[in-house]
Amino acid sequence: KNQVEQSPQSLIILEGKNCTLQCNYTVSPFSNLRWYKQDTGRGPVSLTIMTFSENTKSNGRYTATLDADTKQSSLHITASQLSDSASYICVVIRLGGGATNKLIFGTGTLLAVQP
Amino acid sequence: ETGVTQSPTHLIKTRGQQVTLRCSSQSGHNTVSWYQQALGQGPQFIFQYYREEENGRGNFPPRFSGLQFPNYSSELNVNALELDDSALYLCASSLSGGASQETQYFGPGTRLLVL
Numbered sequence: 001k002n003q004v005e006q007s008p009q010s011l012i013i014l015e016g017k018n019c020t021l022q023c024n025y026t027v028s029p030f031s032n033l034r035w036y037k038q039d040t041g042r043g044p045v046s047l048t049i050m051t052f053s054e055n056t057k058s059n060g061r062y063t064a065t066l067d068a069d070t071k072q073s074s075l076h077i078t079a080s081q082l083s084d085s086a087s088y089i090c091v092v093i094r095l096g097g098g099a100t101n102k103l104i105f106g107t108g109t110l111l112a113v114q115p
Numbered sequence: 116e117t118g119v120t121q122s123p124t125h126l127i128k129t130r131g132q133q134v135t136l137r138c139s140s141q142s143g144h145n146t147v148s149w150y151q152q153a154l155g156q157g158p159q160f161i162f163q164y165y166r167e168e169e170n171g172r173g174n175f176p177p178r179f180s181g182l183q184f185p186n187y188s189s190e191l192n193v194n195a196l197e198l199d200d201s202a203l204y205l206c207a208s209s210l211s212g213g214a215s216q217e218t219q220y221f222g223p224g225t226r227l228l229v230l
Contacts, residue, residue, distance in 0.1 A: 004157075034218070036221075041203065041224065041226060042224060043117070043119070043205050043221030043223050044158070044205070044221045046218050046219075046220075049218060089157055089158075102160075102171070103148075103160065103219070105157035105158050106157055107155070107156055107157045108157055
């Protein structure tokens with residue numbers, strides 16, 4: 001079954017600290033993996049896109065890693081800011097096929113950054 | 116901002132009523148996907164429209180229907196509303212039928228509450 005699991009479900013950190021969010025998937029065939037940031041009540045915004053051959057990709061203070069062998073990804077946030085408080089969703093895209101079951105969403109990690 | 120707009124932003128309906136949600140895709144995008152996101156959950160795929168034709172459908176009953184116009188904007192219609200239809204409804208636009216490497220750009224969502 002195609003699934004994406006994220007951990008932790010929620011996380012509270014102090015402003016300025018680093019944190020790492022985890023994503024494990026069983027999606028096949030794999031095309032690419034994306035991390036989205038979703039502010040409360042808003043639509044998700046893409047942070048990174050990683051293909052099978054990419055191990056690391058950065059976008060400012062966000063760094064995503066991908067291990068296609070173990071089917072694991074992580075999102076590392078450096079020097080957190082209050083504006084980082086949001087839900088972070090891992091999405092795995094299946095290769096080929098139609099639109100149905102193309103994007104497999106995780107349930108997200110809710111991050112709260114406190115002053 | 117992703118260039119994808121949705122209206123209305125919030126909506127309150129009662130059971131049994133019908134609702135129409137609207138989405139304007141990013142300029143040049145010919146594909147619109149609709150998602151339902153319950154509180155604390157990841158988005159669930161409803162259906163996708165590519166060049167005015169339905170291009171895939173998730174596990175939603177027929178009372179969820181859609182439409183895409185020649186300018187690629189789209190509508191989501193839900194008939195006979197049920198309490199469980201209360202959710203954030205997201206639309207996402209992309210190019211080329213949502214090919215694997217294409218990023219989907221999400222709108223801000225419409226928050227629907229069914230009483």
